[in-house]
Structure formats: structure tokens, C-alpha cells
Amino acid sequence: MKNLANLNITPFTNEEVMKLIKLYQYKGKDYYYQEKMQSDLDTIIKQTVEKDCYEFADYLSLAITDNRKNLIIKKGNQPKNIEEKFLTNLKVILSKIQADVSQFEFITNDVLSLNKMLYKGIHDISFNTTKVKVKTNMLYEEKKLSMRDSLQELLSKYEALCNSGKYEITYIIVNFYVDLINMNLFNYGNDIISLIMIYILLLKANFKVFKFVSFFQLLNLHKATFKNVVLQANYNYEEGFSKTAPLQKFIIDLMLQGYDKIEAMVHEYSFDSAINKSDNIENTIYKLPQIFTKDDIRERHPYVSESTINRTLQKLRDQDIIRPNGVGRSASWIRLVSVDSFNPDYKQMELFSDENGDNSNDDSTELIEGFNFNLDEK
Numbered sequence: 549m550k551n552l553a554n555l556n557i558t559p560f561t562n563e564e565v566m567k568l569i570k571l572y573q574y575k576g577k578d579y580y581y582q583e584k585m586q587s588d589l590d591t592i593i594k595q596t597v598e599k600d601c602y603e604f605a606d607y608l609s610l611a612i613t614d615n616r617k618n619l620i621i622k623k624g625n626q627p628k629n630i631e632e633k634f635l636t637n638l639k640v641i642l643s644k645i646q647a648d649v650s651q652f653e654f655i656t657n658d659v660l661s662l663n664k665m666l667y668k669g670i671h672d673i674s675f676n677t678t679k680v681k682v683k684t685n686m687l688y689e690e691k692k693l694s695m696r697d698s699l700q701e702l703l704s705k706y707e708a709l710c711n712s713g714k715y716e717i718t719y720i721i722v723n724f725y726v727d728l729i730n731m732n733l734f735n736y737g738n739d740i741i742s743l744i745m746i747y748i749l750l751l752k753a754n755f756k757v758f759k760f761v762s763f764f765q766l767l768n769l770h771k772a773t774f775k776n777v778v779l780q781a782n783y784n785y786e787e788g789f790s791k792t793a794p795l796q797k798f799i800i801d802l803m804l805q806g807y808d809k810i811e812a813m814v815h816e817y818s819f820d821s822a823i824n825k826s827d828n829i830e831n832t833i834y835k836l837p838q839i840f841t842k843d844d845i846r847e848r849h850p851y852v853s854e855s856t857i858n859r860t861l862q863k864l865r866d867q868d869i870i871r872p873n874g875v876g877r878s879a880s881w882i883r884l885v886s887v888d889s890f891n892p893d894y895k896q897m898e899l900f901s902d903e904n905g906d907n908s909n910d911d912s913t914e915l916i917e918g919f920n921f922n923l924d925e926k
Contacts, residue, residue: 550730550788551723552705555715558793567800568716574807578756584814585760588851592760595850597642598622599762605635607768608740630670637666641744646759649751654703656696663734663741671736675699695733702727710753718803721749722796726781743767750803760813760850761806774798809847816848825852829860833883839873841880 560568585592601621605612610631612620619625620635627633641662645652652658664673677692706724709715729742747763767774777794784790816828832848833840845857861881864870873880 550785551727551790551792552702552709552720554788555709555720555723558719564797564800567797567804568718571718571800571803571807574757574804574810575755578754581760581810581814582756585817585851588817592850593646595846596759596762597639597646600642600764601635601639603762603764603768604638607764607771610635633669634666637668637670641665645744645748645751649748652748652752654707656700656703659699659703659733659741659745660696662744663737666741666744667737673737674735676732676735695731698731699733702731717753718750718796718799719792721746721753722781722792722799723790724749726778726785726790726792726795729778730782730785746799750799755803757803757806757810761809763802763806766802766805770798770802812848813850817851825849825856826860826863829857830864833860833864833870833881836883838883839880840883 582589598621602617605617612631612635616625616628616632617635620627620632621639627636652662660673660675667673675695677694678698679690680693702724706720709720710717725742725746728745729739732738734741747758750763751758777798781790781792781795816832829845829849829852832845836844842857842861846852849857861870865872869885870881870883873882
């Protein structure tokens, strides 16, 4: 427990201060986001959990086909091997966390239970032991102590630092995480349980961004960068000179990306509540890259049912606007028409026409005729 035990007030650069200000401005809107999408909140959280499971499985390079992932995560099919069993357990854990993260307490039994649940039917999880020298009379003798006590000391220190009000919460969480991955608490699964812990602590710190946006999707997207900043944080850890600033910057950037996604979700949600959902999905398809997937649509419309998405895709396919590209969950769609050819029924205003409808300025006419609406603009 080298980091939390020796936490110092670290100065932030101007850029980092501005990012933190932006982060807390977003955080202040959490209840607005929740209220705005309250009617579909359960659906959104369910889809967030499912996406977290998919992305975490990919992050860990689990040897499970996309079809089997879909059956296990969405349909609840029985696992056929150890990796599928792990994925089943993972969904149970993430669902419980999203249902009520406040149930998790800063006690060793909760962390132990979490790891046991993750590897239920796979591994027997127990605390490691460490050897310490204890003076008995005039001699020193070695004794084995359970890492349970070390974990409780770490959890108590974390809670005390949070309650002190002296340190920014993401700074405490990052240092807690680095301590956790270096303590080698359990006989199995230390790295994975540490990742789940940082996910829990961010939610417990009332960063509700990861109720709407997949934490593990963003993490997987920046997997190489994450592993690099963790290596930097571990360098010189034993000497007490761990550099956690790059890791904290990474976590802050991750949350800012998540909040940007929520802003887009709320924007789309407002449109969906005012117009036909199928029409809005169709409009989104014209804004997406020419090759897109159903996941691209789900990301922008997490509250729209699977049947509505499928019905819209079927309609556009019958109209020869799109066509499928491959099969299965990894399949994509190809838009056959260009954005420029998507012309809603409207008549452009001829700003420079005279009252008889004739254009009085040839240059201006050329400008208007050459103008195209940018469908990407919001």
C-alpha cells in the first residue's frame, strides 16, 4: 500500500485543471441525463451491461465466437466451457453493480465475494499469504499472514482519504488501483478484479456516465494506451516513486469521452421523442459511414427496440438503399446511396430571386445552386 499511504497533493497543469472543470460540469448534469431518459432508463442500462460484457470479453481475448457471446449475454444460454462460464459470471456481476452499486461496501468480504462470484465453477479463490518477521523474545521468526488484513488496511485508507476532502476523487481512485494491482491479494484473477474495482469506485463516486455508456468499450478502444500508462504507474512502485499522473489523465479523458457520448444520446433522444423512431433511425443511417453495423445504430439509439431497428433495416433493404454485408453479429451493412442523393422533400429558398422569380445576380445563382445541406450538422 505504497501509494495511498504516501499520497501527496500533486499540482495539476492548466490543461488538466480545465479537463477536471469540464468533467465536474458534466457530472453536475448526471441527474438531468437520468431524468431526460427516465422512461427508457432500464433498457439503456440493460444494453450498457450487455455491451460491457461483449467488450470485456474482447479485452480479455476470450476464445468465444460472436454467436456464442450473443446467446450467453442476451439469451442467457448455458455455458459450454470455462470461458463461457466466466462470461456468464461476469454478466451477473455487472448487472448487480448497475442495479445498486451502493450495496458494495469497503470491507474485505465484499471484494472476496466479488472475486469468488467471478470465478464460480472455475477456480477456488482465496487470499494469498505473505511472510513477515516477528520478534519473539530475542529472536526473529517468520510468520505467514493473510493478505486479507492488507486489503482491509487499503480499503480503510481509501475511505478515510475520500472523507478527508483533501484530494480529488479520481486521484485517489487511480492510486488505489495501482496499489491493488501490486499487492497480489488473491491466488487468481488479481488484474481482472482490480479492473472491476476501478469501475465500481467510479460509479460509487457518483460518476453516472457509465450507466449510460460502456466503460469497457471505451477501455477496450484505448487498450494499448491504458496498458502503457499502467506500466508507467508501476515503474518504480516498490521504491515509492510511482508516477500515476498519466493514468489519472487517461481515466479523466475516458470519462469525458463517455460524457460526450451521453450528450449525443440525449440529443437523439429528444428527436426520437418528437418524431417517428424508424424515421430517426433512417436519418442516422444517412449520417453513418457508408459501411456500418447495427451496433453503430444501437450506440446512437440505445432506447430503440431491436425489432424497430430490424424493421427499418428491412425497409431500407427492400428500397435498395442498403444491403447486408456478411452474417452474424460481426455483419455490417453497406449504404448504396450517397449522402448527397438523400434529398428530403423541400424547396430551397432562392434568396436572390426578384419578385418574378428571376435571379438578378448570376454569381449568386451559381452559389445557391451549388449549395448542399450538410447532414452531419446538428
